[in-house]
Amino acid sequence: MKIAVITAAEQVGLREEPDPVPGPEDVLVRIGACGLCTMERRLYLGTKPIYPVAAGHEVAGEVIAVGAKAAVLPGVPRVGDTVTLDLLTRCGSCTSCRRGRSALCKQPQGGALSDGTISMGAGLAQLVKVPARQAFGTGSAPLRHAAMGEPLACVTHSARLGGLRAGDRVAVVGAGYMGRLHLALAKLRGAASVGLIDISEERLTEAREAGADWTSTPAEAVAKGGKQDLVFVTAGAPDALETAVAMCDDGGTVVLFGAFPKDLSAGISPDAIHHHELTVLGVFSHEPQDWTEAAALIASGRLATDLDALVTAEFPLAEVDEALRLAAKSPVYRVLVGG
Numbered sequence: 435m436k437i438a439v440i441t442a443a444e445q446v447g448l449r450e451e452p453d454p455v456p457g458p459e460d461v462l463v464r465i466g467a468c469g470l471c472t473m474e475r476r477l478y479l480g481t482k483p484i485y486p487v488a489a490g491h492e493v494a495g496e497v498i499a500v501g502a503k504a505a506v507l508p509g510v511p512r513v514g515d516t517v518t519l520d521l522l523t524r525c526g527s528c529t530s531c532r533r534g535r536s537a538l539c540k541q542p543q544g545g546a547l548s549d550g551t552i553s554m555g556a557g558l559a560q561l562v563k564v565p566a567r568q569a570f571g572t573g574s575a576p577l578r579h580a581a582m583g584e585p586l587a588c589v590t591h592s593a594r595l596g597g598l599r600a601g602d603r604v605a606v607v608g609a610g611y612m613g614r615l616h617l618a619l620a621k622l623r624g625a626a627s628v629g630l631i632d633i634s635e636e637r638l639t640e641a642r643e644a645g646a647d648w649t650s651t652p653a654e655a656v657a658k659g660g661k662q663d664l665v666f667v668t669a670g671a672p673d674a675l676e677t678a679v680a681m682c683d684d685g686g687t688v689v690l691f692g693a694f695p696k697d698l699s700a701g702i703s704p705d706a707i708h709h710h711e712l713t714v715l716g717v718f719s720h721e722p723q724d725w726t727e728a729a730a731l732i733a734s735g736r737l738a739t740d741l742d743a744l745v746t747a748e749f750p751l752a753e754v755d756e757a758l759r760l761a762a763k764s765p766v767y768r769v770l771v772g773g
């Protein structure tokens with residue numbers, strides 16, 4: 435099969451790799467679409483210089499073989515099904531996995547191709563095999579929606595841990611791709627209102643077109659949106675946490691979703707947290723139940739309009755170089771590669 439390997443900053447090429455052979459508990463998938471995320475942008479730009487590397491972790495495709503042990507189990511996708519794939523390693527043995535927090539599995543992620551090339555998803559390829567439990571059917575949804583399973587599972591995880599309920603007043607800091615997925619999910623779940631906060635006027639305009647009840651720059655957020663029950667921070671900007679805490683009503687929750695710079699610290703008042711019963715919560719990645727929910731939402735078609743609005747461009751695998759260049763160098767929502 436063909437697979438894309440990034441060999442240096444802004445250097446990517448296709449090469450041959452032996453077809454993966456599924457074991458009795460695996461499924462083999464012909465990849466139809468793979469989203470380019472922050473990780474792929476960093477690898478391509480050289481801000482995360484790990485080379486050579488086979489990237490691509492937001493993968494969807496068609497099942498072309500199912501191992502014998504998996505094939506007899508209810509719930510396992512069948513040959514011909516469209517699936518979205520969880521490519522995380524969940525060892526099941528470490529302290530995190532034993533507590534049901536496999537998003538925080540302590541086993542190092544990733545693997546290797548046949549020649550030792552580092553694999554971080556390896557979804558920019560024609561084929562992939564995964565344990566059957568990590569393939570989730572997406573019904574008749576198009577591949578471009580199924581390829582949003584991984585980021586959407588991050589967002590269902592965020593909403594689950596954050597305790598999102600119908601009737602909540604919700605604000606989302608950051609109107610990029612992840613912010614927009616939070617908007618779509620919160621609307622679907624019956625939020626009383628959802629506001630988006632960003633420094634880009636263009637992104638705020640697009641958020642209003644996508645159904646945001648209000649939008650604001652960070653400086654005006656409290657004045658414009660008022661107090662909130664739940665604030666999701668999807669952009670790890672300085673002052674984002676302070677902005678979010680200032681917006682929280684009594685008993686409210688701040689969910690820190692986006693990555694922050696490692697050396698950034700924040701000034702928030704312990705008394706405000708105590709006196710107003712605020713919750714400040716970190717969320718990271720996803721767990722199997724978040725995938726079940728994300729795949730079902732994609733299959734239902736209820737997010738179809740929202741997901742379509744977030745596809746910036748689609749490229750065949752042969753044009754992976756162009757796709758990575760666009761994703762890394764322009765403000766995009768999602769660029770998809772495959773097929």
Ligand SMILES: [Zn+2]
Binds near residue numbers: 471472491492
């Ligand atoms: Zn991702």
Ligand SMILES: [Zn+2]
Binds near residue numbers: 525529531536
């Ligand atoms: Zn583990």
